[in-house]
Structure formats: structure tokens, C-alpha cells
Amino acid sequence: MTASTLQRPQSSGTDDAAQLKPKRRITGRGMLHTYTWLIIAWLIVPIAVMIAFGFNDTPGRYNQTWDGFTFKWYGRLFEYSDLTSALVTSLVIAVVASLLSGALGTGIGYALGRYRFRGSGSLNLIMFATISSPELIMGASLLSLFVSAGAGLGPVTITIAHVMFSISFVAVVVRARVMTLDRSIEEAAADLGANGWTTFWKVTFPIILPAIFSGVLLAFALSIDDFIVTAFTAGTTKTFPLWIWGATRVGIPPQVNVMGTLIFAIGVLGAVIANIRSSRQGKRD
Amino acid sequence: MNRAKQKIAPYLLVLPGGIWLLIFFAVPMIAMLSLSLQEGDIVHGYRFTGHWQTYTEAISAYQTQIYRSLIYGAITTVVLIALAFPVAYFIAFYGGRKKGSYLFLVLLPFFVSFVLRTISWRQILTDEGPLLSPLRDAGVIGQSFHILGTPFAVIGGLVYNFLPFMVLPIYVALERIDPRVVEAARDLYANPATTFRRVIFPLALPGVFAGVLMTFVPASSDFVNSEVLGSSDTTMIGQVIQAQFLDNSDYPTASALSFVLMLVLLIGVFTYARILGTEDVMKVAAR
Numbered sequence: 241m242t243a244s245t246l247q248r249p250q251s252s253g254t255d256d257a258a259q260l261k262p263k264r265r266i267t268g269r270g271m272l273h274t275y276t277w278l279i280i281a282w283l284i285v286p287i288a289v290m291i292a293f294g295f296n297d298t299p300g301r302y303n304q305t306w307d308g309f310t311f312k313w314y315g316r317l318f319e320y321s322d323l324t325s326a327l328v329t330s331l332v333i334a335v336v337a338s339l340l341s342g343a344l345g346t347g348i349g350y351a352l353g354r355y356r357f358r359g360s361g362s363l364n365l366i367m368f369a370t371i372s373s374p375e376l377i378m379g380a381s382l383l384s385l386f387v388s389a390g391a392g393l394g395p396v397t398i399t400i401a402h403v404m405f406s407i408s409f410v411a412v413v414v415r416a417r418v419m420t421l422d423r424s425i426e427e428a429a430a431d432l433g434a435n436g437w438t439t440f441w442k443v444t445f446p447i448i449l450p451a452i453f454s455g456v457l458l459a460f461a462l463s464i465d466d467f468i469v470t471a472f473t474a475g476t477t478k479t480f481p482l483w484i485w486g487a488t489r490v491g492i493p494p495q496v497n498v499m500g501t502l503i504f505a506i507g508v509l510g511a512v513i514a515n516i517r518s519s520r521q522g523k524r525d
Numbered sequence: 526m527n528r529a530k531q532k533i534a535p536y537l538l539v540l541p542g543g544i545w546l547l548i549f550f551a552v553p554m555i556a557m558l559s560l561s562l563q564e565g566d567i568v569h570g571y572r573f574t575g576h577w578q579t580y581t582e583a584i585s586a587y588q589t590q591i592y593r594s595l596i597y598g599a600i601t602t603v604v605l606i607a608l609a610f611p612v613a614y615f616i617a618f619y620g621g622r623k624k625g626s627y628l629f630l631v632l633l634p635f636f637v638s639f640v641l642r643t644i645s646w647r648q649i650l651t652d653e654g655p656l657l658s659p660l661r662d663a664g665v666i667g668q669s670f671h672i673l674g675t676p677f678a679v680i681g682g683l684v685y686n687f688l689p690f691m692v693l694p695i696y697v698a699l700e701r702i703d704p705r706v707v708e709a710a711r712d713l714y715a716n717p718a719t720t721f722r723r724v725i726f727p728l729a730l731p732g733v734f735a736g737v738l739m740t741f742v743p744a745s746s747d748f749v750n751s752e753v754l755g756s757s758d759t760t761m762i763g764q765v766i767q768a769q770f771l772d773n774s775d776y777p778t779a780s781a782l783s784f785v786l787m788l789v790l791l792i793g794v795f796t797y798a799r800i801l802g803t804e805d806v807m808k809v810a811a812r
Contacts, residue, residue: 268717269615272611272614273615275612275615276612276615279608280627280630280631280633283630283631283633283685283689284634285649286634286637286645286646286649286685287633287634287636287637287642287645289645289648289649289655290637290641293648304648304651304654306655343541344541344542344545345542347539347540347541347542348538348539348543350538351534351535351536351538352539354535355531355535357535357539360535363539363543366546366550366551369550370550372738372739372742372794373550373742373787374743374787375746376746376747376748376767376783376786377746377783377786377787378550380557380766380770380779380780380783381553381554381556381557381783382549382553383770384553384556384557384776384780385549385552385553385557387560388556388560389556401549404545404546404549404550407542407545407546408546411542461635461636465635465639467639467640467749468749472767472770472771480638481639484638484640484641485640488644496641500638500641503637503638504637507636508633508636511629511636515625515629
């Protein structure tokens with residue numbers, strides 16, 4: 241993860257022990273290796289099932305037993321217009337919520353990483369509370385607020401809720417980057433005659449931008465996947481997870497599997513690309 | 526002038542997000558407390574009456590579900606520690622250059638919606654599903670053997686869904702252990718078991734505690750797993766709260782139950798925080 245772990249010297253103690261008791265060390269390590277792969281396999285099983293049943297040639301809406309392989313659901317992806325609009329709702333909310341929480345969270349993260357100020361302790365506490373609070377309680381209390389205030393539930397209240405629980409995650413990511421920032425680069429800019437504003441936009445901001453970007457991505461992922469808080473703040477609005485939830489009793493059509501597969505594929509692809517880019521960046525540094 | 530700017534800057538930066546958190550996180554808690562002390566119904570509206578009896582009534586009506594949730598949450602957490610520790614240990618100490626890839630694989634479920642993952646488990650575990658029907662045909666299990674609807678299925682679902690939250694903090698704690706400390710233990714003739722027990726495990730404890738925090742709280746308040754994988758015998762308090770809020774619109778009872786649940790969980794969290802010092806928990810949780 242960090243340069244220090246990569247450069248960490250091979251511990252000679254491990255090697256000595258390996259020479260003394262070669263068999264035991266190898267089997268211990270081998271067992272852990274096998275075990276880890278078993279756990280990973282277990283983690284992947286339901287994902288594999290979800291992907292597989294997107295290719296299931298099922299006659300009706302009940303997608304429970306395997307009836308042969310087909311690509312047709314990919315072609316008929318948008319057959320259920322309410323499912324499609326739920327997906328669109330989810331995407332729109334995720335975009336708006338991640339951008340908003342990105343902006344608000346960056347402000348908090350930057351301030352916490354850079355300045356010492358009164359009230360930072362309570363701010364840390366409230367952030368900790370939003371990260372560790374059960375979603376159920378956050379959803380229930382937001383519903384209480386909206387009910388008490390007589391506010392109608394819908395996409396706006398969902399977005400408000402998503403921004404609320406995402407801010408702290410963005411702030412934590414940005415704060416970590418700002419804290420490890422090398423101040424001498426900014427000082428160099430100042431020495432070369434740049435004013436505070438120019439220094440920030442030309443030097444500081446580009447350095448923390450990847451952190452902001454990962455914060456926004458995290459917020460997007462949290463928003464598009466969220467079920468519990470959304471269930472409390474949605475009213476009659478349906479997001480993608482809420483639509484699936486509602487459909488469990490009447491049968492979940494294969495289109496849901498296909499959409500889940502596509503979201504999964506795009507997410508994994510995005511993460512891999514981001515990872516390759518950041519590791520290239522790391523090599524350049 | 527520059528100094529004054531420096532003083533105001535953090536407040537200006539914090540203000541928008543801070544206000545958002547205040548209005549939509551802190552204020553709702555007060556709204557919920559107030560709602561729990563009101564009487565009335567959805568048609569005629571609610572009035573504040575300071576009716577504390579809602580609490581005692583709600584607790585006595587749903588104490589089974591409250592206990593069950595805490596027990597399921599506790600079992601889930603213990604199983605998670607046992608399952609996740611070896612994985613985190615392997616990745617941290619033997620992951621080598623593939624550490625990132627292993628962590629990515631552990632996080633893979635997060636790319637699929639929580640609800641969809643859980644429904645996928647139901648598809649696997651159902652009586653006619655790919656797991657049980659071959660076993661039944663082979664005569665390994667009896668006709669009346671089920672997994673769905675049992676506490677085993679619910680806890681299994683919880684363990685599945687929260688595993689990454691336990692692996693990550695333990696991994697972070699193990700990863701930060703200075704290899705020289707482990708070497709020193711070996712130089713002082715500690716055998717591997719003693720090294721683990723006296724050196725590695727104590728240093729991993731903050732990670733374990735953070736993991737407990739990140740899994741016990743959401744697991745015991747979850748309602749998706751027990752709804753999708755459970756039955757009426759496995760009803761958890763989250764389901765009750767959800768139903769009271771969204772189906773029955775009995776807001777006072779639902780709010781009171783939410784508060785009770787929150788208090789119980791808060792007491793747990795603060796006990797942990799006190800044992801460790803908040804800083805440590807926050808640091809580990811923040812990574």
C-alpha cells in the first residue's frame with residue numbers, strides 16, 4: 241500500500257525459522273493460503289450465481305431454476321420500464337449526492353487536515369458518529385424529522401440522506417491526504433512569488449485531487465448501493481435496490497441480474513483502472 | 526489581515542458540511558426523541574404528551590426481538606473474528622506484492638448491491654436450490670431439512686455481508702506491526718505460538734476492536750438478512766422498527782424502539798472506546 245511496506249526488508253528471523261523447521265512453516269503458510277482462497281471463493285459464490293442467472297433462459301419472471309443459456313436478457317434489458325426508471329433514479333441520486341458530499345466533505349477534510357481550530361474535536365466526534373451509527377437509526381431519525389417537518393418524501397429526501405452519510409467518508413479520505421502533504425512544496429511556490437490563492441489552485445489542489453476523486457467515488461458507491469437509509473427516506477420513490485426489494489415477492493426478473501452484473505463489471509473495471517493509474521503515479525514519485 | 530484570514534478559513538470550509546451534518550444527523554435524533562414521546566395516529570396527527578410508557582410498552586412487547594438481535598449480532602461478530610483474522614494475517618504477512626489484489630478480492634462483494642447479494646444467497650440456499658436438492662437426492666439430508674428460515678441462514682448472511690468490515694481493520698493493524706518486534710520475540714526464544722499470543726495478537730487488538738465496532742452495530746440492527754433469509758422465528762428488532770415505521774406508521778413505538786436500540790449499542794461502543802481510548806478506535810476506523 242505504502243512505499244514503506246514495499247521497501248520493508250525481508251525479516252531475517254522468518255528465514256532462520258524457516259531453515260530450522262522448514263516443514264512446519266511451509267504447511268502453516270500453505271494452510272493460510274488455501275484458507276484465504278476458500279474465503280474468497282465463498283465471497284464470490286453469490287456474485288457468480290447472480291451473474292449466471294442473468295444468462296438463464298427462464299420462461300417467466302421467476303428466475304429460480306436453471307433452464308439453459310441465453311443472451312436474450314441483455315437485449316431485453318429495459319423491458320420493465322419501472323425497473324429502468326428505478327435504475328435511472330439511483331444513478332441520478334448517486335451522481336448528485338456524491339458531488340455534493342464531495343464538495344462539503346472536502347471542505348471539512350481540508351480544514352481538519354490543515355488547521356487547528358476550536359470545535360474540531362466536536363466535528364471529529366460527529367463524523368465518527370455518522371460513520372459508526374447504524375443505518376437503521378439514521379434512516380429512522382431522518383424519517384422522524386421529515387414527518388415532523390411535514391416534508392414530502394422522494395428523490396430530494398433520499399439525496400439529502402445520502403449526502404449526510406457520505407460527507408464524513410469523503411472528509412476522512414481528504415483529511416488523510418492533506419495531513420501527509422509535504423508543506424515544503426507550498427512554501428516553494430510561495431518563495432517563487434505565488435500568492436495563497438495561486439498556490440492553492442496550482443499546487444495544493446492538484447495534489448489532493450486524487451483523494452477528492454476517491455472520496456467522491458466512495459460516496460457514489462455508498463449511494464447507489466444504499467438500501468436501509470433509502471427505505472426510510474424514499475416514500476413511494478423506487479431506487480434500484482428498493483425496486484428489487486419490492487419485487488422479491490412477485491419474482492425478480494433476470495433483467496435485475498443483468499443490471500447487477502453490469503454495475504459489478506463497471507465498478508470492478510473502474511477500480512482496476514484507478515488502481516493501475518495510481519500505482520503508475522506511485523512509481524513516478 | 527492574513528492572520529485573520531487564517532483564523533476564519535477553517536470555519537468557512539467546515540460550515541456548509543457541518544451545518545448539513547447538524548441538520549440532518551443531530552437534529553433528526555432530537556426529532557425522533559420527541560416523536561417517541563408523542564401520542565396519536567397517522568390520520569389525526571401526533572401531539573407531544575411526554576408519554577414515557579411507550580418505552581416500557583415497546584420494550585416489553587419486543588424484548589424477544591431485542592435480545593435475539595443482540596445475540597445474533599454477538600454470534601456474528603465472534604464468528605467474524607475467527608474467520609477474518611487468519612485472512613488478514615495471511616494478507617498482511619504473506620501477501621507480499623499481491624497484498625492489494627487480495628484486499629481487492631475481499632472487497633469484491635461491495636460491487637454488488639447488498640440486497641442483491643442477500644437475495645442471491647436465498648437462491649442458493651432454497652430447498653430446490655443448487656445446494657440442497659442434490660444433497661437431498663443423494664440422501665445425505667432428510668426431506669425436512671431446511672437452511673432458509675433458520676437462525677443459521679440469518680447469521681450466515683450477516684457473516685457474509687460484514688466479513689470485509691472485519692478483515693480490513695485487522696489487516697491494517699497487522700500491517701503496521703514492525704517486523705523487528707516479531708524478530709525480537711523470536712530472538713528472545715519465543716516459539717511461534719507464544720510470539721502470536723504475546724506479541725502479534727495484542728498489537729492486532731485495536732484492529733479487532735475496530736472490526737467489532739464496524740460489524741456488531743450494523744449486524745444487530747440489520748433487517749435485510751433476517752427478512753430475506755429468515756422466518757418469523759428469526760425476526761430481528763430492525764424488522765420490527767422498519768415495519769412499525771413504514772407499514773404500520775406507529776411512529777411513537779418505532780421511535781422508542783430505535784432509541785432503545787441506539788442506547789444499547791451506544792453503551793457497547795462507549796465501553797469499547799473507553800477501553801481503547803477514542804483516538805485509537807478512530808484512527809483504525811478511519812483507514
